[in-house]
Amino acid sequence: MKTEAVLFAGVAAFFAVTAGSYGWFAADPAGTAVLIVAFVMASLVSFFLAVQYRRRGRRPQDRRDAEVAPSTGPVEFLPPDSPWPITVAAGFIIVALGVVFGLWLLLIGLGVLTLGVLGMVFEHAGRQDSRESSADRPR
Numbered sequence: 001m002k003t004e005a006v007l008f009a010g011v012a013a014f015f016a017v018t019a020g021s022y023g024w025f026a027a028d029p030a031g032t033a034v035l036i037v038a039f040v041m042a043s044l045v046s047f048f049l050a051v052q053y054r055r056r057g058r059r060p061q062d063r064r065d066a067e068v069a070p071s072t073g074p075v076e077f078l079p080p081d082s083p084w085p086i087t088v089a090a091g092f093i094i095v096a097l098g099v100v101f102g103l104w105l106l107l108i109g110l111g112v113l114t115l116g117v118l119g120m121v122f123e124h125a126g127r128q129d130s131r132e133s134s135a136d137r138p139r
Contacts, residue, residue, distance in 0.1 A: 001049045001050075001052050001053040001056075001059065001062075002049075002050075002053045002058075002062070003062070004049045005046050005047075005049035005050040005053060006046075008042050008043075008045045008046035008049060009042075009043075009046040011042040011046075012039050012042035012043040012046055015035055015036075015038045015039035015042055016039045018035050019032055019035035019036050019038075019039055022035055023035075079123065079124060082120070082123060083119075084116050084119040084120040084123060085116075085120065086116075087112065087115060087116030087119060088113060088116035088117060088120065089116075090112055090116070091109055091110070091111075091112035091113030091114070091115070091116050091117075092109070092113055093109075094106075094108055094109030094112055094113075095109035095110060095113055096109075097109065098110075
């Protein structure tokens, strides 16, 4: 993650220089604000990656002498077929149409969108992680 942190620090430096020169020569507050926000966002990502590198150290992918085995781990849970992503997409489309055609359609769309988001959030709420042992589970 050190490489990624340095890469995003370079992107942040580019946006900082660009924002400074654009703000000086163009005197456009909107464009300068956008470039400053881009600088802040790239800096935030760079900071996050640097902190993760300090906490966890080098990944197996960062070492030249690494084997495939250290980077493998348990396969994560992949959910089965779910109707909720399509429900969220339909709700978003209805909300967008509601912005165009009227408040009544917007409210229906918000209801469908809320249903879809809650369905996605709580779809696997009762699922026990396979890596937990029976002693670790709350009773």
